[in-house]
Amino acid sequence: MKRLDIECEITFVKVASYLGTSSTGRVTDLIGLNERIEGRHVVVVEDIVDTGNTVKHILEALADHHPASVSIATLLFKPDAYEQTIPIEHVAVRIPNAFVVGSKPGPRRSGA
Numbered sequence: 001m002k003r004l005d006i007e008c009e010i011t012f013v014k015v016a017s018y019l020g021t022s023s024t025g026r027v028t029d030l031i032g033l034n035e036r037i038e039g040r041h042v043v044v045v046e047d048i049v050d051t052g053n054t055v056k057h058i059l060e061a062l063a064d065h066h067p068a069s070v071s072i073a074t075l076l077f078k079p080d081a082y083e084q085t086i087p088i089e090h091v092a093v094r095i096p097n098a099f100v101v102g103s104k105p106g107p108r109r110s111g112a
Contacts (some may be wrong), residue, residue, distance in 0.1 A: 012036050013061075016053055033065065042067045043061040043090075050097070052084030059086060076100065 001010055013033050044058055055072055062070055073090035080097040082088075 006013040009035070013058065015057060028046040033061070036065070037062065038066045039068050042070045044070060044072050046072065048077040048078070048100070049074040049088055050081050052086060052088075053086070055086055056084050 001008070011033065041061060044055070044062075046055065049055055049072070059070060059072075071087065071089045073092075074088055075092045077088055077091040077094050078097045079094055
């Protein structure tokens with residue numbers, strides 16, 4: 001966001017669909033949208049898109065606010081797990097349908 005040279009705002013909506021390492025199949029709103037988005041262009045940024053249930057839930061909730069457009073961007077996309085027809089316009093990395101855990105990289109060894 002710091003590098004964008006267009007007028008924009010950022011806000012956060014928190015939802016949950018996982019319990020432990022498995023999707024529950026249900027999406028729960030934890031924190032809702034507080035800004036007006038009517039007539040505005042919205043980009044939903046997701047960390048991981050697997051089944052697409054969360055994306056579908058978010059898009060349905062945003063539709064009630066009448067944005068001009070909505071597009072989806074994700075860091076990680078699991079195409080083999082995806083169950084929706086909603087296009088994911090911006091994908092950084094496609095990954096296999098496996099549970100992923102982030103970790104802090106260790107120190108680099110010289111010659112490695």
